[in-house]
Amino acid sequence: MGLVETKSLRFAGPPRKLLLTSGRRLGPVSLAYETYGVLNNERSNAILVCHALSGDAHAAGINGEGQQGWWEAMIGSGKAFDTNKWFIICSNVIGGCKGSTGPFSVNLQTKKPYALEFPVITIADMVEAQRRLINYLGIERLFCVVGGSMGGMQVLQWVSSYPERVHSAIPIAAAWRHPPQQIAFNEVIRQAIMADPAWRKGSYYGLGQPKKGLAIARMIGHITFMSDQSMEEKFSRKLKNGDYSFEFTDDFEVDGYLRYRRDNFVKRFDANSYLYITKAMDYFDLSGENFLSDMKKQTPAFW
């Protein structure tokens, strides 16, 4: 696909602030997004791709930093999501740290990064921000909304909140709500970040990430991303150096996997975003009709 550019949409001015599920307002809001392919004259060929927890707007092609998109295997000429036929849109979620407004963004009222002043958001709030982008692009009805994991939650939320605006939906490896076990893991993930003195109650910007806490958090996450069975198939009890070390180092191959994933993540993801996004996932629950209808009341169309 070649070079792609990440664009940004900004909702400015009080009437366009997002009214969040919590009742708080957020604005101005910037949304980082990319598009691939061409919108047809009928505006009927748009597909919205929703990213997972640690993803971003850069789903395909090579961006200005020379990085390949995270779904390069699926999006492009002749690929499953064929850019000769479809107009593909991907945006970074609000609360994220990849160009859209999140806890590291500057709060215009204080002239400092929001940090924990950023409001707690929900999957519905992420979708509401996406809806404004879709409105801005002049698309009445998406041909498809697709995404995996937290992206799949957004897909389910789209269908639930705006069924009239979605022709088809592909939620992949997603839940309509977290079971208590996953809530428990996410709670420990957040507490691991907050236990790191370098977290400084969220106000660490300019001073360096709470790397150790974020590393523990991410390792917990990575265990939950694989099933017991897939770990058995991939690692079993294989040893890194053929024998027990009798020291507190990585003995098993599975330890090395966690360490690699962790180191990779700590460099590229904001710790506060991890707090906000995991909380949004824990709050997601399509079983509660009251919650759903409340949510709809609180997110009127501003466009």
Next chain:
Amino acid sequence: MGLVETKSLRFAGPPRKLLLTSGRRLGPVSLAYETYGVLNNERSNAILVCHALSGDAHAAGINGEGQQGWWEAMIGSGKAFDTNKWFIICSNVIGGCKGSTGPFSVNLQTKKPYALEFPVITIADMVEAQRRLINYLGIERLFCVVGGSMGGMQVLQWVSSYPERVHSAIPIAAAWRHPPQQIAFNEVIRQAIMADPAWRKGSYYGLGQPKKGLAIARMIGHITFMSDQSMEEKFSRKLKNGDYSFEFTDDFEVDGYLRYRRDNFVKRFDANSYLYITKAMDYFDLSGENFLSDMKKQTPAFW
């Protein structure tokens, strides 16, 4: 059962040092233990109870600190393990922090607590120390060895290493080896402790526990102690205060469960012991015949 006393057996002098699976020697070694009931003349009514990760020698009765034993429901006059009939023995594992030699014990060579100078031990080493206690008590053959979780691992190890000395065995909720998922959780548990600056590379004695890291570690452990299904039955997605807080506090009942368990544990368990004991569990693997036979070579009978 009334008041019970915790006794201590000490293996002193070089010939009685424990030769560990690692090849290192440990000594002198103290073992804290309790007994309930009376050993009969034939010495044939002895039952060894093995405790789980965070347990101790105080399995039944009321000790000097007024605490009930951890298996009070099962051990006593007229109970499942009837002290009118059986002579019950329970000892704290080596590597522990409840009276037996562990990382917080004073290393006679340095006159300071071992901390990370303490050797990495195995379940087989724990059992070897128990075997010396059984020898000391003059018991040739145990009527039964019983224990749950890590206690069950010790039971399996007894049967595997000393089948001639065990008449019957009751391993409860135990594995003959950890799958990679459990190894991964234990690795993160250890890293959570070691990531806490208060851990000070293990040399925190006299300066206070690495409470925050230990708290994260224990919460991870507690998630793995329950199945997804039992968490669903016990907590589901029940909220503590009826509604979402939209703050980073405990919203769900399952969070409160973790917090309670964690606070309880941090007060009473040594962080370094947690490192050593989880490592021993990860190393436990009865599938490797080589490992088993090596172990037998390295743990000759000193008594």
